Amino acid sequence: LGILVLFRVPVMTALGTFLVHSEPPRKADIAIVLAGGADGARILRAADLVKDGFAPVVIVSGPGGTYGWHECDLAIPFAMKHGFPENYFAHFEHSAHSTNEEAEAITTELRRRGVKSVLLVTSNFHTHRAWDLFRKHAPEITFIPIEAPDKYFTPDGWWHEREGQKTFLVEWEKTIATWVGL
Secondary structure, three states: OHHHHHOHHHHHHHHHHHOOOOOOOOOOOEEEEOOOOOOOHHHHHHHHHHHOOOOOOEEEEEEEEEOOEEHHHHHHHHHHHOOOOHHHEEEEEEOOOOHHHHHHHHHHHHHHHOOOEEEEEEEHHHHHHHHHHHHHHOOOOEEEEEEEOOOOOOOOOHHHOHHHHHHHHHHHHHHHHHHOOO
């Protein structure tokens, strides 16, 4: 018990760090911003990548369900309010209810467009699982995971905030579910 208490911080940091797999941005055929992250950090990070010349456009994933709106129909105007032009973005409406279904829908569109390399933008805690799922659905496409900051989750301090704790637990639950095929 004493050893567990003594090493709790390095263990919790390692578990948080596992969830994050991000790479530095590099030139790609397209960027994708995954659904979720209602604070706007994902779409703004993706827009910055276009502004900085790493991709010509962002496909904005848009599952339906928020009062009859597709998420892309809310995210793009949000980014425009923050000074990004509408031509940075492409709507991609779909009916996925999970990252796995989202990966399936988006990779079909990427193949249709002939895309070979993608900047895959999502929240930091979601990068590892999303990257794994997209590579599983389209191993012929290079996916470059790019993290958007999360105001509650950091790999080395998620346990200090209630929202960080919930994010950690839910993402680990989803990670394990993915591993066992759920």
